[in-house]
Amino acid sequence: MKVLVPVKRVVDYNVKVRVKPDNTGVDLSNVKMSVNPFCEIAIEEAVRLKEAGTATEVVAVSVGSSACQEQLRTCLALGADRAVLIETDEDVQPLGIARALQALQAKENADIVIFGKQSIDGDNSQTGQMFAALTGMGQGTFASELNIEDGKAQVIREIDGGLQTVKVSLPAVVTTDLRLNEPRYASLPNIMKAKKKPLDTTTPDELGVDVKPTVETLRVEPPAEREAGNLMSILVVAEHDNSELKPATRVALAAAAAIGGDVDVLVAGAGVDAVASQAAAIAGVNKVLVADNAVYANQLPENVAALVVEAASGYSHILCAHTTNGKNFMPRVAANLGVAMISDIVSVESEDTFKRPIYAGNAIATVKANDAVKVVSVRGTAYDPVAAEGGSASIEALDNVTDAGVSEFVSEEVVKSERPELTSAGIIISGGRGMQSGDNFVLLEGIADKLGAAIGASRAAVDAGFVPNDMQVGQTGKIVAPDLYIAVGISGAIQHLAGMKDSKVIVAINKDEDAPIFQVADYGLVADLFKALPELEALL
CATH class of the missing domain: 3.40.50.620 (HUPs)
Known part of the structure; x- marks a missing residue:
């Protein structure tokens, strides 16, 4: 079974971008570039399929400038067998990328194509689904678990409020979510071996596709x-x-x-x-x-x-x-x-x-x-x-009835709660890594009950296993804008702020007075949350 993994070259996850003075785009000069984090997860899943004996070959592909070879070499060091660069200097957009990949798939005939669910620059979350439509493949998007058996891919996919399980006939498209796996690091020996692995180059013209943006x-x-x-x-x-x-x-x-x-x-x-x-x-x-x-x-x-x-x-x-x-x-x-x-x-x-x-x-x-x-x-x-x-x-x-x-x-596992749903709640209280454990989220429940609030969490708290992923607020979680947002033990990473910074009033409780969350908060309390929360609940 052949696995095709499209990857994208993006600004490194830890870099805060700056807009050019002339407002023509983002300044990328002297900025560290990396493999898109969701694409790293896709590569990791493909390599695991090969290690398990399910897949026989992993092919990484990128659509972009010659600089993308650096990221493709990284994918080879992570375990891909070979790589293909569809080289173009166009500012390619999701539909153009999907068309280029469609033409490549006609040559590669991959059994499964694993995409990252989105890139962290454009945040479009489109390419995998568009590719599936153009090739007529079924899709399992936002995958947190993937199993392949009897010619089908069973995908547990993250949805608003819980999980859904679907089966898709091969060949199929899968897009990866954060919790599918933890990508490995490339070892020095594998980095050296990657230099000898094949990296082929083609162009959109050679593939007979037009990737000009619209x-x-x-x-x-x-x-x-x-x-x-x-x-x-x-x-x-x-x-x-x-x-x-x-x-x-x-x-x-x-x-x-x-x-x-x-x-x-x-x-x-x-x-x-x-x-x-x-x-x-x-x-x-x-x-x-x-x-x-x-x-x-x-x-x-x-x-x-x-x-x-x-x-x-x-x-x-x-x-x-x-x-x-x-x-x-x-x-x-x-x-x-x-x-x-x-x-x-x-x-x-x-x-x-x-x-x-x-x-x-x-x-x-x-x-x-x-x-x-x-x-x-x-x-x-x-x-x-x-x-x-x-x-x-x-x-x-x-009268239209279409069954592809x-x-x-x-199956579907939807979390049921008497509390307001996060994306529509007027008041939200969220906990972060500072809560230290899932058991300590009970400290938020009494306050939430008195305020009629929903309870959310940062990605760090979700990744640590404190709470389910459906509680995550942020760029890769839920985008919220309540009248009141209370951030407890949340440092204020860029990705979390992206999901809540439009809240009408932001209150932050954190013992670190230098925490970035205080830069966007309307009201801040520098205090130990384990002392502050019981006192706050008693005053309500």
Whole structure:
């Protein structure tokens, strides 16, 4: 079995980027470059498959300038057998990369293609899904566990609120999440051996593909300091659990309202009459399209994406929430429509121009979509949700039923809690590595109960096994913007700040007075959390 692993050259994880003075991009001069961390996880998983005897060959591939050879050599030192560079000086974007990889796959015929779920520069989270759509493969995205048996890949994938298990027929695409594995370090002997391993070079022209970008970056600027047109036809794909419409849908509808024009909502699921009624009651919705069938019950991306593509005719914009579900199917939609996708927008500037965070929110890019159809995902904190009532949209049933037949739902483990859901909570109290253990999170529960708050955590606390991953707030967790955010024992790493810095009021409790969290906090308490939390609870 051959494993193909696309990797990307990015600014090192620990470097804080700076915007160029002329706002044309990020200053990369004299900056350390590395393999994208999620791609390292993908390489590690591929090498483990070979070590287990499941795979026979691991091939690393990168699309970019000749400088990418450095990162490909790193992959060879980590255990890849050979590497391929698709060399181009174009500013390649996800759809262009997916097309180049599609052409290479036609030659390589890999049985499984393992991507990192996203790169830490553009944060698009699109390429793997687009590649799957172009090649007709099934996909298992955001994988935290991968097992291959009897010609199928079983993937336990991270979703908002828990875990979902799917089986995908080979050949298949898998994208890696943080908790899939812990990448190894390259040893000196393996670094020396890597110099003798084959690294072939080709070009997009030789592969017969066009990788010219169709999204134009107009301006890149530092994020704003935190402070307390034509008639379009827009389709918003609803986020729901077959019984309840999620607040993230109403945020996407707010973005649709900012674009302007008639707004329809597509509800795909099984037994979704209640969801359709909730969508129809939202002010500003013109029509609700309902695809009620068992094939959409578990939001398998191959089926949902095909439905959206069929329903897309006549719409100038297709929007969804930037959730794990939206990130799972929407890139397939864009690829099948032959257009680029704009991910994770935080602002609508005009009908074709949007702002979106890059580099963990340390820079904001203004981008223009030049395709006829704009495919966009909306950050859950970009806008205040539109009102849940005040509308009376018509409801129209769709007869479309598409079962791609390349994947199947196995199971789902969704965390049930009486507390508010993190992404919609008005108050959140989060714990970090300073909590020292999962048992100590009970200190947050009494305060959360009195405040009616949700409980979150930093990536460090999740990686240490203190709490489940669905509690993680940050760039690779959940993006939140509550009225009040209380950070306890959290140092304030860049990746965590990216997920909560838009909170209305931030309170930090940390015994280290130099902790970065105090730089963004409105109120800070330098104290031992084990003394401060009981005192705070007693005062509430």
